[in-house]
Amino acid sequence: MSTNAQDLEKLTSGDYKYGFVTDIEADTVPKGLNEAVIRMISQKKNEPEWMTEWRLKAFRMWRKMEEPHWAHVDFPPIDYQDISYYSAPKMKDGPKSLDEVDPELLATYEKLGIPLKEQELLAGVAVDAVFDSVSVATTFKEKLHEMGIIFCSFSEAVQDHPDLVKKYLGSVVPATDNFFAALNSAVFTDGSFVYIPQGVRCPMELSTYFRINSLGTGQFERTLIVAEEGAYVSYLEGCTAPIRDENQLHAAVVELVALDNAEIKYSTVQNWYPGDKDGKGGIYNFVTKRGKCAGVNSKISWTQVETGSAITWKYPSCILAGDNSVGEFYSVAVTNNRQQADTGTKMIHIGKNTRSTIVSKGISAGYSQNTYRGLVKIGKNADGARNFSQCDSMLMGDKCGAHTFPYIENHNSTAQMEHEATTSKIGEDQIFYCNQRGISTEDAVNMIVNGFCKEVFRELPMEFAVEAQKLLGISLEGSVG
Amino acid sequence: MLEIRNLHARVEGKEILKGVDLTVNAGEIHAIMGPNGSGKSTLAGVLAGRELYEVTDGEVIYKGRNLLDLSPEERACEGVFLAFQYPIEIPGVSNTYFLKAALNAVRKYRGLAELDAVDFLALVKEKMQLVEMKHELLNRPVNEGFSGGEKKRNEILQMAVLNPTLGILDETDSGLDIDALRIVANGVNKLRSTENATVVVTHYQRLLNYIIPDFVHVLVDGRIVKSGDKDLAFHLEEHGYDWARELHDPAEQEA
Numbered sequence: 165m166s167t168n169a170q171d172l173e174k175l176t177s178g179d180y181k182y183g184f185v186t187d188i189e190a191d192t193v194p195k196g197l198n199e200a201v202i203r204m205i206s207q208k209k210n211e212p213e214w215m216t217e218w219r220l221k222a223f224r225m226w227r228k229m230e231e232p233h234w235a236h237v238d239f240p241p242i243d244y245q246d247i248s249y250y251s252a253p254k255m256k257d258g259p260k261s262l263d264e265v266d267p268e269l270l271a272t273y274e275k276l277g278i279p280l281k282e283q284e285l286l287a288g289v290a291v292d293a294v295f296d297s298v299s300v301a302t303t304f305k306e307k308l309h310e311m312g313i314i315f316c317s318f319s320e321a322v323q324d325h326p327d328l329v330k331k332y333l334g335s336v337v338p339a340t341d342n343f344f345a346a347l348n349s350a351v352f353t354d355g356s357f358v359y360i361p362q363g364v365r366c367p368m369e370l371s372t373y374f375r376i377n378s379l380g381t382g383q384f385e386r387t388l389i390v391a392e393e394g395a396y397v398s399y400l401e402g403c404t405a406p407i408r409d410e411n412q413l414h415a416a417v418v419e420l421v422a423l424d425n426a427e428i429k430y431s432t433v434q435n436w437y438p439g440d441k442d443g444k445g446g447i448y449n450f451v452t453k454r455g456k457c458a459g460v461n462s463k464i465s466w467t468q469v470e471t472g473s474a475i476t477w478k479y480p481s482c483i484l485a486g487d488n489s490v491g492e493f494y495s496v497a498v499t500n501n502r503q504q505a506d507t508g509t510k511m512i513h514i515g516k517n518t519r520s521t522i523v524s525k526g527i528s529a530g531y532s533q534n535t536y537r538g539l540v541k542i543g544k545n546a547d548g549a550r551n552f553s554q555c556d557s558m559l560m561g562d563k564c565g566a567h568t569f570p571y572i573e574n575h576n577s578t579a580q581m582e583h584e585a586t587t588s589k590i591g592e593d594q595i596f597y598c599n600q601r602g603i604s605t606e607d608a609v610n611m612i613v614n615g616f617c618k619e620v621f622r623e624l625p626m627e628f629a630v631e632a633q634k635l636l637g638i639s640l641e642g643s644v645g
Numbered sequence: 646m647l648e649i650r651n652l653h654a655r656v657e658g659k660e661i662l663k664g665v666d667l668t669v670n671a672g673e674i675h676a677i678m679g680p681n682g683s684g685k686s687t688l689a690g691v692l693a694g695r696e697l698y699e700v701t702d703g704e705v706i707y708k709g710r711n712l713l714d715l716s717p718e719e720r721a722c723e724g725v726f727l728a729f730q731y732p733i734e735i736p737g738v739s740n741t742y743f744l745k746a747a748l749n750a751v752r753k754y755r756g757l758a759e760l761d762a763v764d765f766l767a768l769v770k771e772k773m774q775l776v777e778m779k780h781e782l783l784n785r786p787v788n789e790g791f792s793g794g795e796k797k798r799n800e801i802l803q804m805a806v807l808n809p810t811l812g813i814l815d816e817t818d819s820g821l822d823i824d825a826l827r828i829v830a831n832g833v834n835k836l837r838s839t840e841n842a843t844v845v846v847t848h849y850q851r852l853l854n855y856i857i858p859d860f861v862h863v864l865v866d867g868r869i870v871k872s873g874d875k876d877l878a879f880h881l882e883e884h885g886y887d888w889a890r891e892l893h894d895p896a897e898q899e900a
């Protein structure tokens with residue numbers, strides 16, 4: 165192997181330096197899952213009876229379901245009775261200040277340009293004063309409130325806006341939709357709720373970031389976003405900074421509802437602990453994300469940059485029910501070392517003249533497996549439906565895998581579909597060309613990979629896009645720096 | 646400036662360069678000619694530091710340093726520029742972005758301040774006139790979808806912007822129409838100074854009407870078998886390489 169190839173391998177085999185374990189003292193319910201545990205969770209959250217019943221119903225169905233294994237991922241059996249389903253973690257031996265935090269982690273925060281206060285928060289520094297920084301968030305909240313926008317934690321929504329929650333919860337992802345969604349429905353702890361009233365354009369990107377009181381990655385998060393007629397919202401989930409988390413299994417559910425002429429833009433950057441070189445200790449991320457374009461001319465667009473987790477199982481989808489509605493999916497999924505990602509989308513065309521666009525970029529390095537799985541379904545009444553799909557894979561080295569499974573179900577002869585797929589290798593010749601112009605291998609890889617992902621980054625809100633580009637470099641750089 | 650002594654190199658275990666000697670001084674233009682597969686691109690690649698080529702013997706002294714000790718990007722930053730016979734495409738990366746990254750990497754290495762967008766664009770615009778390149782090519786991905794001739798012009802544009810000490814042009818004239826040939830040659834001539842040197846690899850005497858070489862070398866089967874002035878190129882054009890092949894008959898050498 166030439167040194168260029170070795171460099172490439174070295175570049176992509178760096179340890180994830182950001183995962184570390186701390187003892188936590190937590191307010192935890194006993195391990196295991198049964199009706200009593202669910203009632204206890206519901207009670208701790210002071211939920212109304214209907215919410216408790218909803219959870220229990222989901223749980224009863226979940227018990228009859230089987231863990232799905234059709235995805236191109238491989239993991240040891242999960243013992244669902246060996247998990248504690250409710251914990252409010254308290255740091256005991258967490259770092260007292262940033263001086264005690266892994267310098268590598270700080271270097272990453274520095275590279276990403278994260279302010280000091282937020283670094284403390286992300287690194288789990290046990291400082292009460294951290295919450296001083298909520299003042300910014302409060303200012304935002306007041307402004308949103310004036311416009312009638314509701315942006316709060318899911319728990320608050322259950323208390324303060326029960327009618328809205330009742331009306332829309334489970335309306336896109338039914339409690340029994342799939343094994344992980346059912347599990348989430350039974351035990352979800354918290355998440356976000358967003359409601360944009362008729363005709364209102366949310367003036368800022370909404371982000372979990374500003375909702376600082378519930379920052380952190382809930383193990384079973386629940387998000388519900390409703391855009392009324394003519395409303396618009398852009399929502400950012402996650403954070404480019406690596407976030408510590410002790411929970412191995414994550415099963416979130418996100419539901420979006422867009423009514424007539426409404427638009428929801430949902431962007432995610434996911435950078436959870438992927439495990440060590442052998443894939444040990446990484447997070448399993450089984451997410452159900454679905455949006456319903458319920459109204460005419462509505463639009464839902466998913467953009468995601470996935471670099472973390474040991475296993476990712478995730479298919480943000482759109483149900484295009486309203487006539488002329490539009491669904492979009494833009495995705496970058498990076499896998500390295502032993503990471504496995506099976507991700508893609510479903511575009512379900514029901515209304516007339518519905519349109520969907522799928523752009524998926526998979527980058528595999530190390531020994532990882534990266535799978536795109538997509539379904540485009542055109543219903544029999546979806547006259548004039550159109551889909552464009554583009555799935556590109558890039559391989560770094562020859563020990564990783566890229567797989568593409570585009571499924572099509574067409575029940576309408578007027579539908580137009582276009583599918584393009586490419587697989588490329590990051591070429592030694594490309595790197596040499598850059599080197600010959602003075603550009604280091606590290607920068608060259610960065611440049612080539614970012615070029616490959618350009619169509620997706622373009623869809624991200626500006627600041628997020630810049631961070632995502634840096635993140636991609638960092639995810640692939642590993643030990644070189 | 647450049648001194649190549651007894652250079653031997655292998656590709657995939659096969660010996661391609663079998664003892665090349667060449668001295669290039671500042672201010673000079675050297676032309677290297679030779680049949681297909683004789684090792685011209687290999688020589689260029691070895692000088693640029695392509696890993697594919699394994700140097701098995703000999704040395705290369707460049708500006709008083711052992712060139713072979715430097716990484717490809719160090720060589721580039723030290724002023725070695727290779728115009729590729731087959732320029733590489735980099736999808737999604739704009740030509741401007743690439744060029745700016747390259748220039749600033751080189752400047753940084755030399756302890757110069759990085760150029761900002763405004764100064765950079767001014768420089769590029771000036772250099773683009775030199776090669777009469779279409780402006781739209783700046784915003785397109787590097788070499789992607791460029792015509793053969795556009796790729797070659799792009800190489801010369803990069804060379805003009807990076808202003809190398811040693812420019813190696815590997816068949817930059819192939820695939821150029823007559824006008825383009827003249828334009829590219831003009832570009833090279835304008836960049837010429839007493840400080841830098843150029844090595845042009847070509848198959849055609851025609852180019853040498855525009856870029857007048859101080860020396861012409863004939864590379865056959867991994868060795869320079871004949872060196873001369875520009876008239877040697879005319880001789881080759883007329884008589885082909887057969888007579889030059891005879892100059893290093895292996896049987897003769899063993900004797």
Ligand SMILES: Nc1ncnc2c1ncn2[C@@H]1O[C@H](COP(=O)(O)OP(=O)(O)OP(=O)(O)O)[C@@H](O)[C@H]1O
Nearest residue numbers: 656657661679680681682683684685686687688697
């Ligand atoms: N990657 C490679 N693997 C195997 N053989 C190679 C490789 N690269 C070059 N060679 C061989 O080395 C020899 C010299 O090639 P080189 O490209 O240097 O020739 P050249 O003189 O530039 O020819 P041309 O005039 O056709 O450009 C050829 O026989 C070629 O097949």
Ligand SMILES: [Mg+2]
Nearest residue numbers: 685686687730
């Ligand atoms: Mg050649």
